[in-house]
Amino acid sequence: MSDLLQIKNIRKTFPGVVALDDVSFAVARGEIHTLLGENGAGKSTLMNVLTGLYHPDSGKITIAGQPVHFTSPRDSLAHGIGMVHQHFMLVPAHSVFENILLALDNVPNLFNRKTYKAEIQRLIDEFNLDLDLDTPVWKLSIGAQQWIELIKLLMRDCQLLILDEPTAVLTPQEADRLFDVLRRLKDQGKSIIFISHKMREVMEISDRVTILKKGNSIETLSRGDFDESKLASLMIGRDKIPQWQKNLQMSNEIVLDIQELSVRNDRGLADLDNFNLKLKKGEILGIAGVAGNGQKALAEVLTGLKNASQGRIIAKGEDITNSNARYSYIAGIAHIPEDRKTIGIAPDMSVGENLIMKSFKSGPFRNWIFQDKKAIRRNAEEKIEQFAIKTGPDGTPVRYLSGGNIQKVIIARELSEHPSVLVALYPTRGLDIGSAEYVHKVIADGAVRGMSTILIAEDLDELLKLSDRIAVMFRGKLVGYVDPRKTTREEIGLMMSGEFQGGTL
Numbered sequence: 001m002s003d004l005l006q007i008k009n010i011r012k013t014f015p016g017v018v019a020l021d022d023v024s025f026a027v028a029r030g031e032i033h034t035l036l037g038e039n040g041a042g043k044s045t046l047m048n049v050l051t052g053l054y055h056p057d058s059g060k061i062t063i064a065g066q067p068v069h070f071t072s073p074r075d076s077l078a079h080g081i082g083m084v085h086q087h088f089m090l091v092p093a094h095s096v097f098e099n100i101l102l103a104l105d106n107v108p109n110l111f112n113r114k115t116y117k118a119e120i121q122r123l124i125d126e127f128n129l130d131l132d133l134d135t136p137v138w139k140l141s142i143g144a145q146q147w148i149e150l151i152k153l154l155m156r157d158c159q160l161l162i163l164d165e166p167t168a169v170l171t172p173q174e175a176d177r178l179f180d181v182l183r184r185l186k187d188q189g190k191s192i193i194f195i196s197h198k199m200r201e202v203m204e205i206s207d208r209v210t211i212l213k214k215g216n217s218i219e220t221l222s223r224g225d226f227d228e229s230k231l232a233s234l235m236i237g238r239d240k241i242p243q244w245q246k247n248l249q250m251s252n253e254i255v256l257d258i259q260e261l262s263v264r265n266d267r268g269l270a271d272l273d274n275f276n277l278k279l280k281k282g283e284i285l286g287i288a289g290v291a292g293n294g295q296k297a298l299a300e301v302l303t304g305l306k307n308a309s310q311g312r313i314i315a316k317g318e319d320i321t322n323s324n325a326r327y328s329y330i331a332g333i334a335h336i337p338e339d340r341k342t343i344g345i346a347p348d349m350s351v352g353e354n355l356i357m358k359s360f361k362s363g364p365f366r367n368w369i370f371q372d373k374k375a376i377r378r379n380a381e382e383k384i385e386q387f388a389i390k391t392g393p394d395g396t397p398v399r400y401l402s403g404g405n406i407q408k409v410i411i412a413r414e415l416s417e418h419p420s421v422l423v424a425l426y427p428t429r430g431l432d433i434g435s436a437e438y439v440h441k442v443i444a445d446g447a448v449r450g451m452s453t454i455l456i457a458e459d460l461d462e463l464l465k466l467s468d469r470i471a472v473m474f475r476g477k478l479v480g481y482v483d484p485r486k487t488t489r490e491e492i493g494l495m496m497s498g499e500f501q502g503g504t505l
């Protein structure tokens, strides 16, 4: 195996933070190389160095034996390194074809549309992608938008493709298809750097795995030399995985009663269609379903971000249908949203301010008409410790935090007011295994105190482990309930595809 890329002793600091301390590793031609590490370990920073977005303080990068110095993403692209971005850089109103053209250099003014189109179409066919070149981007699923980003890089003949948590936003089915494509690219001799927190995926796709811990590369292992538990113990080291227990004394009191609820989307179609659900006090109700079957609308209508066109939501005997977000929060409904960067946080405000954003008007953070800065700081310190949030010096804006740590800020804030109902969409997305377990513990401990949770997740293992009951959604309707202690993955799978109705429980 010849090395395409070598990284030696890379160091990158930000004011008050050592993001990368000393990182070395190599990527061979035709390999899928996974970077694994806890939230804040430095994975994304390293990729930003590699794509020329950040300059390292010290260290060396060589490509095919030649030292390189990147001053911008353009430089790294010119050397055949391309990154599939998480926050897609696409123009929604333009077609797929136009978006791909926009990304290409050297398109002649009077370019031959047909030739380009044929070439892109050839790539689509070769990799068997489900993508129509004339569709406007806003109509596409996240999975399809990711194909566009990938095609852009292939059109530029990139030899090293970087995918930073590509599967975090994909359904399990879409992730499988992505893996097929990655394997094919590898067979063509391309190299891939893959980042994921999902062990199942890491085991499936990696030729080698490099473990990053607190900004240091600690080991590179080849397939055959690692298994899930070995990787986990290298990654977590001596840190403890939190333990928790299920709430065994559930009551039959209904805290949330959703009756015949319908929600229409922007295109006038039904996101929720005559949806019925009863949530019991102290229970964790898992919602299974392929993403896009109304889960997001359910969360949004419950938290006052969307209006219902029909039906009622009764919380503790009070009708809260179509009340606003602030009101539903006061009614005790907390929300962990899917899209953390747009509705979960205020990116330019500090971690401390984000942590009190929903309680700033009241309680302990007010001193007469002023904000009580000391109390805000004390609260931040407490939450940062409790949730092991990795952040910079006091006052660091939230947007500088790593993806997983932003998620932890949202969860810490939403749970701090002891809500009676928690609506959580994919709460452990992007979290490392230790942090995911901590969030499970927080939800389970909340249940013991009487908090009820609607847990919307894709990972069936997560749902089966945490839930007291599982409800399955399909095309905006509730298909039925299953008992996690008695059901099987197959049974849930059939219900998710609408082929089988569960019981009532």
Ligand SMILES: Nc1ncnc2c1ncn2[C@@H]1O[C@H](COP(=O)(O)OP(=O)(O)OP(=O)(O)O)[C@@H](O)[C@H]1O
Pocket: 014, 015, 017, 018, 019, 037, 038, 039, 040, 041, 042, 043, 044, 045, 046, 390, 391, 392, 400, 401, 402, 403, 404, 405, 430
């Ligand atoms: N622009 C920046 N300014 C200040 N600190 C930063 C900046 N970018 C990253 N950091 C810090 O560098 C550290 C590493 O962050 P990075 O995003 O690389 O982690 P990660 O391994 O990708 O984590 P995750 O799994 O959560 O995505 C974090 O402590 C983060 O707060």
Ligand SMILES: [Mg+2]
Pocket: 043, 044, 045, 164, 402, 403, 404
């Ligand atoms: Mg990251």
